[in-house]
Amino acid sequence: MAEAIHIEGLVKSFGRTRALDGLDLTVRTGEVHGFLGPNGAGKSTTIRILLGLLRSDGGSARLLGGDPWRDPTELHRRLAYVPGDVTLWPNLTGGEVIDLLGRLRGGLNQKRKKALLERFDLDPRKKGRTYSKGNRQKVALIAALASEVELLLLDEPTAGLDPLMEAVFNECITEELHDGRTVLLSSHILSEVETLCDRVTIIRKGRAVESGTLDELRHLTRTSISAELAAPPNGLSALDGVHALMVDGNRVHFEVDTSELDAALKQLTSAGVRSLTSRPPTLEELFLRHYQDELNGEEAAR
Amino acid sequence: MSPLTGTGGLIRLILRRDRVILPIWVFWMSVMPVFTTASFRELYPDESKLAAFAQTMTDNPSLTALYGPVYSPTVGGLVAWRMSLLIVVLGIISALVVIRHTRTEEEAGRRELIGATVIGRHAGMAAALIVTILADLVVGAVVALTMAASDVPVAGSVAFGVQLAAFGILFAAAAAFGAQLTEGAGSARAILLGAIGVTFVLRMVGNLSGEDGPLHWLVQASPLGWVQELRAFADERWWVLAPVGGLAVVLIVVAVVLQGRRDIAAGLLPTRLGPANAAPGLRSPFALAWRLHRGLLLGWVIGFAVFGSLFGSLGETVNDMLEESPELAQIMAALGGANTLTDMLFGTLFGLMGLIASTYAIQAALRWRAEETNLRAEPVLATAVGRVSYALSHIVFSLLGSGLAVMVGGLGAGIVQGTIAGDAGHWVPRLLGAAAIQLPAVWMLSALTVALIGLAPNASSLSWGALGAIFVISFFGPILGLEQWVLDISPFTHLPKLPGGEVTAAPLLWLGGVLVALLLAGLAGFRRRDVI
Structure with a gap:
């Protein structure tokens, strides 16, 4: 069986x-x-x-x-x-x-x-x-x-x-x-x-x-990326699937839906990449994301 | 922080938790006597009728057993006499309320939660005692005022109110003491109910022995006897309040000392280590149920053996009375044999025994429900144990356990009465039969509880309400002048009157049919419903 x-x-x-x-x-x-x-x-x-x-x-x-x-x-x-x-x-x-x-x-x-x-x-x-x-x-x-x-x-x-x-x-x-x-x-x-x-x-x-x-689930979800660029990024915030974007001069940190990873990386390379770390989401983040939806929903309902 | 810090807050907590039940019992306890006063006044409008009624009552030993002697053949005196069971009931309620707010809280772990706040060591006990004692005083005051207002002597009215309040307060204090002894609230309740039972039986045997009888001193050995000796409406002896109050104070002081020395949630006896492996026999739901029920069952069987033997010792007292009064003997003989009075006495006593055994029947059946609500049924039902055999493992104790207790009571009574009368071969089967005949009615309460657990589990404690109603019907139904159909609600109404009466099959078949139907309905319900 x-x-x-x-x-x-x-x-x-x-x-x-x-x-x-x-x-x-x-x-x-x-x-x-x-x-x-x-x-x-x-x-x-x-x-x-x-x-x-x-x-x-x-x-x-x-x-x-x-x-x-x-x-x-x-x-x-x-x-x-x-x-x-x-x-x-x-x-x-x-x-x-x-x-x-x-x-x-x-x-x-x-x-x-x-x-x-x-x-x-x-x-x-x-x-x-x-x-x-x-x-x-x-x-x-x-x-x-x-x-x-x-x-x-x-x-x-x-x-x-x-x-x-x-x-x-x-x-x-x-x-x-x-x-x-x-x-x-x-x-x-x-x-x-x-x-x-x-x-x-x-x-x-x-x-x-x-x-x-766990691997499948990670594919469905977001990858977190930190990068140091040659120039300030532009157009990242306009992309679908980019979340929690933080820009500090030439440094960026964001999460991106795994399906949109390619588009996001193209944006980064167009600005020139000096260093890049990417990390698959931990289960913690997976889980929190679903909680977050719930919390947001509850707040919206209030 | 003083040991009583926070008592006020805990009193409010108790009042909030008991906001429904507290007013209900205070109200009913308070109004029963004045209702009875009105009904007696209507039934016996003049002094000669009252005196005749009082004489009949006095001549009947089974009534003396239940209510004590009639001290005053007046309206007030007869009400105080007939309502003497109310004193016992108030004692029971007071004890249960105090345990509910002390040991039950501790066992459930809520005391710990509260104890971690700014609460003194003795605040919990103090709050429970204050609320209960105040409620008892309210009952006493309302009874005294309403009776005095309905035109019976003021001193007697006050005395009767004081009797009620005093016994309630005494057993509130006893409960504060009893709550220190055991870790489990259930055992604490059993100790208190047992103590009240003992005071009742001592008082009963003492009174049946007669004012000059060899056993009359037993009245003085029973706190219920002390309270009764206040003799409301008959030259009240106020001094008896001194020993009652003294005992209450001693009990509270001892309780405070014990509570001051022990750990929270601990009993007096330290718990010992047990076996690391289960005995080979512990491998079925019945074996588990035996472990859970055996202590309670043993207690009840011992209790019934003692009660039965005491009951058996009463028969001869009645015979003495017959010998002393040839007229009475003649009347009894005309009514159907010299044994009638003895038979009547035993009929009443076994009826009482049946009612008491019903509390065990309900208690044992409800243990099944408690296992479920305490989440202990779940791991067992998650093994290869089926629901029906799980349910039966507890139901068996409700049915056979109550049966065993009652039969042991009948056997004890038969052996003692038979030995005294010198005819054990006659009395043992006779009184065993009188005991056995109670069982269809006792089992009806098992079956009702089973049906409730299976079909309406959240309402399963309603079976206590049913037993309460049956108590009221049995003891107060005739004086309250209830209609026959109300009396018929109680299964005990339908039992053949043994010993001495005739056994007809029809009511037993009826009772048996309803009983089986309730049991099957309960089991079917339990098979189909969600388990918590």
């Missing part, structure tokens, strides 16, 4: 708010797929529909070749889930919760569990109510990572982890990939997605606004 998750035109409303508004998402088997979006964009709602916890109002969602609403229990044997907001039973220890969730899923690799407990530096003998937020997160992560499953659904899994533990998490996910597992990683921590993910889907207001490999 080439696709672990295939979502088309997914719609979900809660009362009057439309949480998902025609979402498309495809996750190929064996990839780590980044699922990016601001709070409230619909990431958790999507994952909960994939788990069969919520019923979609329209569109289709397929998971591991099955229908998540119709046969959840069979599908759940093949996946593990880490919620964004982990709450534990106050009177069960972390070790008990890890074992229980693993067994309810159909099995747990005790050797891996032991190794993970060590790597994440978690004391499994503490009662649920005494764990900090980060430690609760570790319990859920270990329960998921120690299971022998095909697919991991991780909803902001590093929330509350310290940088050291984030690094451990990144190592673990890289290993998962080597084991041939598929991972859907929802996040708003861009560096994490950038290092881990093969492909990324950016979601905003319940719709996918960008989807593809």
